Amino acid sequence: MKFVFIAKHRAIWPVAWLCEALGLPRSGFHTWLNRSPSARSRSDEELGGKVKASFMASDRTYGARRVWRDLLASRSGNVWDNPAMETFFSSLKIERTDNKIYRTRDEARARCVRLHRKILHHDPQALDHRLSQPG
Numbered sequence: 519m520k521f522v523f524i525a526k527h528r529a530i531w532p533v534a535w536l537c538e539a540l541g542l543p544r545s546g547f548h549t550w551l552n553r554s555p556s557a558r559s560r561s562d563e564e565l566g567g568k569v570k571a572s573f574m575a576s577d578r579t580y581g582a583r584r585v586w587r588d589l590l591a592s593r594s595g596n597v598w599d600n601p602a603m604e605t606f607f608s609s610l611k612i613e614r615t616d617n618k619i620y621r622t623r624d625e626a627r628a629r630c631v632r633l634h635r636k637i638l639h640h641d642p643q644a645l646d647h648r649l650s651q652p653g
Contacts, residue, residue, distance in 0.1 A: 521550040565589075579613045 524536045524547050537544045555563070572588045573580055580588065610630060620626035 521547050525551065577613055 520540050520542055524533060524540070524542075527536060533547060534544055537547055568589055569585055572585045576584070576588075618629075620629070
């Protein structure tokens with residue numbers, strides 16, 4: 519954390535002053551600055567991007583629990599299962615109809631189809647086709 523502080527403030531004060539004030543060797547700061555990111559920091563960065571993408575895809579309506587479930591606990595299964603359908607219709611109401619005004623029915627339908635694909639992890643037309651097949 520001290521090296522991060524130095525990196526943020528080195529445009530204001532010389533690195534030598536900052537290192538001396540914090541009791542750190544300048545060589546340690548420059549070694550830290552030039553090394554490649556660790557596997558953990560790369561993983562954190564990748565996960566952060568996925569979290570942001572999930573949040574933005576939900577029109578900024580998902581909280582931490584829904585983002586977590588979206589990223590780490592997504593699973594396919596029986597799409598007609600009651601909890602899955604309750605989740606879908608709850609999300610449909612909150613995320614696609616509350617405080618939204620659509621110019622056309624097609625625009626509203628397109629937004630609902632995107633939500634359907636995201637929550638149930640299926641293309642609606644492919645799902646309809648699959649369900650209409652005998653056996």
